[in-house]
Amino acid sequence: MTQASHRQRVVVVGAGFGGLFAIKALRKAPVDITLINGTAYHLFQPLLYQVATGILSEGEVAPPIREVLRRQQNVDVRLGWVQDVDVENKVVSVAGPGIEYTVEYDTLIVAAGASQSYFGNDKFADHAPGMKSIDDALELRARIFGAFEVADLQTDPEAAQRWLTFVVVGAGPTGTELAGQIAELAHRNLPGQYRHIDPRKARIILVDAIGAVLNTFGDQLSAGAQRELEKLGVEVKLNTKVVGVDSTGIEVEDADGRHRIPSVTKVWAAGVAAPPLAAKLAEATGAKTDRAGRVFVEKDTTLPGHPEIFVLGDMMNLAGDDGKPLPGVAQVAIQSGRHAADQIKRRLGGKETGQPFKYFDKGSLATISRFSAVASIGKVHLSGFPAWVVWVAVHLFYLVGFKNRVTAVLHWAVSFIGRGRSERVATQQQAFARRAIREYGDPFARERAESGDLPAPTQAAAPEREPLSVRE
Known part of the structure; x- marks a missing residue:
């Protein structure tokens, strides 16, 4: 991806629904894409609660990014957390596991999801x-x-x-x-x-x-x-x-x-907030943020004065047709990702850009128990078993990968028809690792310190980095 290639350099931050669907929509475009994500997997967050309660395994809701994009030749996948954006020189600074690096861009798509909010506690x-x-x-x-x-x-x-x-x-x-x-x-x-x-x-x-x-x-x-x-x-x-x-x-x-x-x-x-990157991006571009840290964007999801930067999904504050901010749901991220990709392709084709993002609300779903759910789809309101059938169909459709769909159905059969839970294995490391890692410090920095390359890390020097692929 050199300047000599004259191909548009698109950097995508976050491999959630927004980032992933933007990348897939650019698969045939004359662009070179660098995807930067804090984890090596794409997370299907709506089913996380089933991982927590022993129904599904983590692999069924989090397929490897490289496997998902293995047939798309214009993507370079890199692990890391974006720390800063130099909007003047069009460079993002990234902290990877034990290494820091920079990536240049012509177009930047930021879809880093949301983090849990404890409302100041x-x-x-x-x-x-x-x-x-x-x-x-x-x-x-x-x-x-x-x-x-x-x-x-x-x-x-x-x-x-x-x-x-x-x-x-x-x-x-x-x-x-x-x-x-x-x-x-x-x-x-x-x-x-x-x-x-x-x-x-x-x-x-x-x-x-x-x-x-x-x-x-x-x-x-x-x-x-x-x-x-x-x-x-x-x-x-x-x-x-x-x-x-x-x-x-x-x-x-x-x-x-x-x-x-x-x-x-x-x-x-209860409660979500935009990741720290949103505030840094707003400060660098002069954009405003709301109480949850989301960045106010133009109608085409770009930042004011920076048509080369798109902010998508949970990170953006954009009013819908009802005047209220669009909700932080998967469909908003998916559709805004496709919209950003379409704008990039139009720009490359010399066509007019700046068309406003139009969100089509496909409805909301939630399960209550086995065979019972609620569904609100336009003027149609379902509950009980019919809503549960819709829930199953929709979630199977959006699960990435045929293998994941098959194993999810098998595990649902075990849990919902039978009385078993296929994924009950839990370890002490899983229960206590969060606190242990914080007290231990950054493991990569510690290894470098033990080798004599750096001073020993302290507890305060261990930053808590939120994965960039989180979605609701």
Whole structure:
């Protein structure tokens, strides 16, 4: 990819839906693409909760990027985290594992997804992991299944119940789906497998500061979803704000005051924020950001004054036809990725560009339990088994790779028709690695220090880098 080739150099940051679909749409274009991503896989985030609850393996929702793009010859895949963008010289600075490098571009597509937001209470993350990455899902799997194992060892009933109380914060699709699956584990899959506890006595509590479950689905579907959750045994606590989280419980505040819920296993599924790269990009270009850190973009998804830079998906703030910002969902990322690719091809062909991005809302889906879901597709509102069939079809369609679709169907059959969970293996490393890595520091920097190339890293010198491929 040299200047002598006179081919357009397109750098894509992030291998989520936005970045991946932009790249695929450019497969026949006369461009050289460099994809920079913080992980070596593309993440199908809508099914992360099934990894956390033992239904699917991580490989089924996270195919290797190089395998996905193996037939596209105009792509160079590089591992790393973009740290800065020099918009004047058109260069991105990247920190890879133990190495730093730069990449020049003619056109830049930034689709780095979103990170979990704790609304300024980042210390909650140690005790209530989010659900934005494979690491998160595997940690939660270890915590969820480990909780039943540790509860079985307790001689104090109060201690056992503390281990058998699961609190999910956030009643959006992720939190609702996760609460439903934990309830199915406790009430359907695990009973009869323990000698000293009855998993059916587990408490699954869904907490949200707003007043509705799945509030974006409309009142009827929202109310139906809440009823279905309660039938499963989920305690739904709405208009309830989380004000404290520690290792043995969670503090909440509602109309009756402040209360403590004793619980060892907590999950945070409330709130998202743009990654730090969004703020750096906004500062470099003079663009504005919203409260969640998303960058305000032009109608064609480019940055003001910089038509060579596209910001897509969760990172962009762009109003839809209703005047509200487009939601952070996979379809927005997919369609904006294709739009950016189309703009690039038009520019290369000497055609007029700047056409506004038009989002076509294909609807929203969420599962409640096996054979039960809700679907809002235009004026069509479905619930129960019909919505679940639609959910299965849509998710199979967007799973990348034939092999992934086949194994997902097999695992769904085991879990939904039978009573098994195919992926229950969990390790101590998965449960405690987040804290251990932070205390240990950057492993690559430590290795270089031990070889005498660098000073020994301190805890403060270990940056927490968010994977760039996260999507909702």
